[in-house]
Amino acid sequence: MPRIRPDFTNSPYFVDEPGNWHLKPGAPKELQIELEQYLDSLTIEDNAGTINGNQIQYPYNR
Secondary structure: OOOOOOHHHHOOOEEEEOOEEEEOOOOOHHHHHHHHHHHHHOOOOOOOOEEOOEEOOOOOOO
């Protein structure tokens, strides 16, 4: 399933470094706010018994 990328990723100010998304100096304030809101919305699901937020039954029997 393809992932939908946010619109700010098409901006010439956007720098797509793995694990280090950021904007170049001089980026418009609206773009800065949009990137900050997007990054704040990301959550890391690290609960016991899950992998990427998916519940894993234990013990795993095939």
